[in-house]
Amino acid sequence: MIVGAGVAGATAAATLREEGFDGEILLVGDEPHLPYERPPLSKAWLGGTDPSIEVHPAEFYAAQSIELLTCTRATVLDIATRRVTIGGSAVAYDALLIATGGQARRLPGLSGDRVHHLRTRADSDALRERLVPGERLVVLGAGFIGCEVAATAHGLGVDVIVLEMADTPMERALGADFGALFAGIHRAAGVDLRCGVRVESVQETTTGLVVHTDRGAVECSSLLVAAGLVRDTDVWAAAGVPCDQGVLVDAGCRTAVPGVFAAGDIAAHDHPRYGRTRVEHHDTAVRQGSVAARAMLGRDVAYDRPNWFWSDQYEHTLQSCGEPADADELVLRGSVAEASFVQFGLRGGQVVSVLGVGRPAEVMAGRKLLLAGHPVAAEQLRDETVDLRRVMRPARA
Numbered sequence: 001m002i003v004g005a006g007v008a009g010a011t012a013a014a015t016l017r018e019e020g021f022d023g024e025i026l027l028v029g030d031e032p033h034l035p036y037e038r039p040p041l042s043k044a045w046l047g048g049t050d051p052s053i054e055v056h057p058a059e060f061y062a063a064q065s066i067e068l069l070t071c072t073r074a075t076v077l078d079i080a081t082r083r084v085t086i087g088g089s090a091v092a093y094d095a096l097l098i099a100t101g102g103q104a105r106r107l108p109g110l111s112g113d114r115v116h117h118l119r120t121r122a123d124s125d126a127l128r129e130r131l132v133p134g135e136r137l138v139v140l141g142a143g144f145i146g147c148e149v150a151a152t153a154h155g156l157g158v159d160v161i162v163l164e165m166a167d168t169p170m171e172r173a174l175g176a177d178f179g180a181l182f183a184g185i186h187r188a189a190g191v192d193l194r195c196g197v198r199v200e201s202v203q204e205t206t207t208g209l210v211v212h213t214d215r216g217a218v219e220c221s222s223l224l225v226a227a228g229l230v231r232d233t234d235v236w237a238a239a240g241v242p243c244d245q246g247v248l249v250d251a252g253c254r255t256a257v258p259g260v261f262a263a264g265d266i267a268a269h270d271h272p273r274y275g276r277t278r279v280e281h282h283d284t285a286v287r288q289g290s291v292a293a294r295a296m297l298g299r300d301v302a303y304d305r306p307n308w309f310w311s312d313q314y315e316h317t318l319q320s321c322g323e324p325a326d327a328d329e330l331v332l333r334g335s336v337a338e339a340s341f342v343q344f345g346l347r348g349g350q351v352v353s354v355l356g357v358g359r360p361a362e363v364m365a366g367r368k369l370l371l372a373g374h375p376v377a378a379e380q381l382r383d384e385t386v387d388l389r390r391v392m393r394p395a396r397a
């Protein structure tokens, strides 16, 4: 049984079949849709230019004999009898995968029709209705989702103000220098980005909202609260599955409870390289879903890939692989000021992280070097005349 019909759950179900499992697969999700991709919800889906976000078409589940239950929530787990209560009935499992993702963080006192959050397709659709030219949107929080929505909303002709407590956007993930680059990009585009601002309260009026901050009040027609993710572990913790801001799993996505596994955003994973991590990225959810499925079949597997994510804002794509904090030397290729660069992290002569903006081919080449553990000199990475795709190939005689 798989609880949570997002990308991790859908990938796990597909992997079970790919690996030759011919028993029953029950994929249970509480949303009304087929499993879908969330990244477009702040980008092309929100902007109205991506008509299809489903992970697999409807026929796939029937063809693979995967029973998909939508609009159904798992509410109780009993590990002694190996049963999960779904839709009021206790259903038996041989192996259980928890792939329930997370929810957008709610802030006290911020609710009402004009206050939005963004995690689900329904959230994105509701926000889209507010993105009308001339209306004003305040985005509370300049993390990835807040920044992506700001860019999309601005592209739709909406007047956008972003309020962020830190000194630069996406500072926790990118650091102050790259955060400052994106601050410049948003301001140059015409978004009113205000950093170092603390929101104190929000008041509803007959025509909109007034957001009170420590630096004065801002009027708007709607507000997006983009304040991060919360993992709801109550059902699993109550059953005795060890949890700590996520369901605790080993490298192979196994919990300490026999027959119970977890993958994707809900998992607090023990990564062989990085230690305990709680990652909120699409690629990790897909790959952990696949690893968990193989672990459910008793295979000796581990999710040991470097984390990979991207973010699209205006015409700029940021891509990142690995952890810059893992490096003992950082090497820059290109120009941060021109938003066209790759920063490589090196450790012991090997690439351990790659972070780039506007350089997809070089990021991909760097990612290959990282995955291969191929030795490379900092000078080669820095030198723009060196074709990074050729670094791994032997020189021709």
Ligand SMILES: Cc1cc2nc3c(=O)[nH]c(=O)nc-3n(C[C@H](O)[C@H](O)[C@H](O)COP(=O)(O)OP(=O)(O)OC[C@H]3O[C@@H](n4cnc5c(N)ncnc54)[C@H](O)[C@@H]3O)c2cc1C
Binding pocket: 003, 004, 005, 006, 007, 008, 009, 028, 029, 030, 031, 037, 038, 039, 040, 041, 042, 072, 073, 074, 075, 099, 100, 101, 102, 118, 119, 120, 145, 235, 263, 264, 265, 266, 279, 280, 281, 282, 283, 285, 308, 309, 310, 311, 312
């Ligand atoms: C707006 C947005 C933009 C993003 N953009 C990017 C991006 O550009 N790049 C990137 O790398 N990542 C991005 N992400 C993150 C990425 O989408 C997530 O990491 C990924 O969706 C996690 O997949 P998951 O399957 O673990 O969880 P989810 O996708 O959250 O799926 C879990 C499902 O389980 C359901 N569920 C929860 N509890 C229960 C229950 N008790 N019973 C039944 N069902 C339940 C949930 O409703 C949900 O449908 C973005 C996320 C959002 C929200």
